[in-house]
Amino acid sequence: MNKKIKNTIKKILKVDEIRRYRRRAYIEQEVKNKQLQYEKNGTGFHTDQQEPFVSIIIITQKSDSLEQSLQRIPFYDHYEVIECRTEGNRAQCMNEAVLRAKGDYLLFLDGNTQLTAGFLDELLCVMHRHENVGVVGSRLVYSAKAGNKAFQTYHAGMTFHNQKLGKQYWIKPIRITREQTEKTVYECACVSGACMLVRRSVWKEAGGFEPLYDTGYEDVDLCLKLLFAGYHNYYCGNSLVLYDGECDEIPEDRKKREVYNREVFRGRWQTFLVNRLLEAGESGNIITIDQNLSKEELIGLYGTGGSLQEDEIDICGAMPEDDTKKFWGDYHYAMAMKREFEKLGYRVNVRSKEHWYDLSMAKYVIVLRGVKAYYPGVATGQRYIMWNISHPAETDIREYDRFDYVFFASQRMKDQLGNRTRTKSGVLMQCTDPQIMQCKDEVQKEYELLFVGNSRRVYRQILKDLLPTKHHLTVYGRHWEEFPVQDYVVSDYIANEEVGQAYHDAKILLNDHWDDMREYGIISNRIFDALAVGAFVISDEVPGMDEIFQGAVVTYHDREDLEAKIDYYLTHEEERKEKAQVGKEIVLKEHTFDQRVKAIADVIEEMRSYNRD
Numbered sequence: 001m002n003k004k005i006k007n008t009i010k011k012i013l014k015v016d017e018i019r020r021y022r023r024r025a026y027i028e029q030e031v032k033n034k035q036l037q038y039e040k041n042g043t044g045f046h047t048d049q050q051e052p053f054v055s056i057i058i059i060t061q062k063s064d065s066l067e068q069s070l071q072r073i074p075f076y077d078h079y080e081v082i083e084c085r086t087e088g089n090r091a092q093c094m095n096e097a098v099l100r101a102k103g104d105y106l107l108f109l110d111g112n113t114q115l116t117a118g119f120l121d122e123l124l125c126v127m128h129r130h131e132n133v134g135v136v137g138s139r140l141v142y143s144a145k146a147g148n149k150a151f152q153t154y155h156a157g158m159t160f161h162n163q164k165l166g167k168q169y170w171i172k173p174i175r176i177t178r179e180q181t182e183k184t185v186y187e188c189a190c191v192s193g194a195c196m197l198v199r200r201s202v203w204k205e206a207g208g209f210e211p212l213y214d215t216g217y218e219d220v221d222l223c224l225k226l227l228f229a230g231y232h233n234y235y236c237g238n239s240l241v242l243y244d245g246e247c248d249e250i251p252e253d254r255k256k257r258e259v260y261n262r263e264v265f266r267g268r269w270q271t272f273l274v275n276r277l278l279e280a281g282e283s284g285n286i287i288t289i290d291q292n293l294s295k296e297e298l299i300g301l302y303g304t305g306g307s308l309q310e311d312e313i314d315i316c317g318a319m320p321e322d323d324t325k326k327f328w329g330d331y332h333y334a335m336a337m338k339r340e341f342e343k344l345g346y347r348v349n350v351r352s353k354e355h356w357y358d359l360s361m362a363k364y365v366i367v368l369r370g371v372k373a374y375y376p377g378v379a380t381g382q383r384y385i386m387w388n389i390s391h392p393a394e395t396d397i398r399e400y401d402r403f404d405y406v407f408f409a410s411q412r413m414k415d416q417l418g419n420r421t422r423t424k425s426g427v428l429m430q431c432t433d434p435q436i437m438q439c440k441d442e443v444q445k446e447y448e449l450l451f452v453g454n455s456r457r458v459y460r461q462i463l464k465d466l467l468p469t470k471h472h473l474t475v476y477g478r479h480w481e482e483f484p485v486q487d488y489v490v491s492d493y494i495a496n497e498e499v500g501q502a503y504h505d506a507k508i509l510l511n512d513h514w515d516d517m518r519e520y521g522i523i524s525n526r527i528f529d530a531l532a533v534g535a536f537v538i539s540d541e542v543p544g545m546d547e548i549f550q551g552a553v554v555t556y557h558d559r560e561d562l563e564a565k566i567d568y569y570l571t572h573e574e575e576r577k578e579k580a581q582v583g584k585e586i587v588l589k590e591h592t593f594d595q596r597v598k599a600i601a602d603v604i605e606e607m608r609s610y611n612r613d
Contacts, residue, residue, distance in 0.1 A: 137191020
């Protein structure tokens with residue numbers, strides 16, 4: 001590095017050091033002035049009514065700095081302090097703290113803050129000078145403990161940013177950090193939960209903080225709920241609070257939490273935010289974006305909205321929007337449902353996970369809940385129906401509560417979970433599509449033992465119980481490389497239109513269930529498809545399956561039992577045919593997509609009657 005470059009760097013560092021010194025001197029003087037003013041004039045908040053009682057709810061463990069400032073600064077007379085230890089869900093913890101609070105006003109305060117004289121008076125002044133106030137937030141400035149960020153503005157309200165996220169975009173809330181906001185009071189969409197004042201009655205009307213979030217975004221969510229309800233949120237620059245910075249956290253944990261919270265926020269608010277951005281310039285609209293995007297550009301990124309159509313349905317599955325969707329059962333499920341709904345006169349859009357939260361004119365959204373959670377929008381006007389077809393162990397009760405109706409994939413599942421959610425529910429087992437599950441009746445069976453399924457990086461139980469085997473096994477599926485199954489794989493994929501023939505051409509089709517599906521009595525879609533084409537199936541045991549199929553599906557309970565039943569039924573062809581025929585008649589009579597779609601359509605019609613009323 002030459003001398004000229006070194007000198008340039010030194011000058012830059014020197015300028016930066018001078019700026020930090022000036023910021024520090026400015027903030028320290030402001031803090032002193034506020035203290036002197038308070039000691040001289042007392043409170044800046046006056047009311048002809050009874051002095052409001054404030055419950056200060058401290059989020060996270062209270063720092064020594066906050067403890068000292070609470071004791072040192074005579075900021076207000078009528079208050080109580082409630083500590084909220086957020087070892088679990090922060091939103092839930094704060095909601096529970098409010099239940100213990102006595103105040104008419106709630107002040108949520110981060111434990112890593114330092115208070116300045118009169119900060120609460122200023123918030124109360126804004127609350128009483130304006131009408132229909134939702135929340136009021138303080139000016140947050142990094143304290144001396146924040147290192148290089150010291151005395152820079154941490155939070156002065158929020159705006160939004162259009163950000164690319166993989167193959168899609170999302171409207172991201174971002175902090176306003178510009179300087180020279182100390183003397184201003186302005187209306188904004190959101191303020192920071194690190195110091196936020198709200199009337200208890202208003203907080204209750206909004207339903208409190210949303211517990212779906214995992215320590216993050218719950219303050220933004222509350223602000224947007226109040227905005228949607230017609231309240232006005234304000235930033236108060238005269239209320240100064242110093243912020244020590246965030247607690248240390250493992251980067252991987254922070255990233256995982258951020259990804260999860262972002263997905264919840266996108267689901268709940270993206271439609272609302274995009275619609276408000278499309279209304280830019282209209283009176284009273286304070287949702288702004290920090291980029292110069294035209295309406296045409298926004299529509300290009302987020303789709304076309306408009307008046308919701310009663311005859312239009314979105315079906316959302318977890319499959320990706322690329323060629324690999326053919327490997328996803330959700331995709332074939334959605335397409336089968338689409339065909340049946342179109343027969344009933346509906347217009348249907350099948351949406352991959354990348355396009356779940358794009359603008360839509362569909363009044364009804366049907367979510368095939370499998371491996372990925374869907375978060376219904378707060379302010380869309382749409383009605384949401386979940387069909388929980390798999391992965392029940394990964395579905396939280398709070399997730400069910402956000403839907404207008406839930407279909408459980410078994411009676412056992414409804415019995416265990418239905419009374420724990422406030423959402424109305426019913427039962428829809430998995431099923432088959434006879435239009436796709438077609439076969440020609442071949443005299444000679446091509447496969448002795450057949451298994452069709454992906455590994456998902458797990459040694460599937462029925463294959464683990466089977467191998468090694470003296471019989472001829474054929475496997476279709478992906479990701480078997482690390483297991484002894486790989487030697488039996490003939491292809492990683494078989495087209496959905498060819499699956500029925502393959503099932504039919506097997507002497508014995510092998511099937512198993514994931515642990516949580518077995519626990520909740522969810523019968524695999526593979527069994528319905530196989531029986532529809534007259535296949536003979538041996539499966540692990542699932543509660544209720546024997547009664548539903550009247551013994552048509554043979555089950556086993558351990559390795560020895562599986563081997564014995566395979567040996568027996570390979571030599572008893574007529575018994576195989578009899579069971580297969582019984583299963584075929586039951587499935588085609590009671591368990592097809594047209595029957596399932598008609599049941600969903602009945603629920604939609606019931607919702608329509610609510611809309612008319």
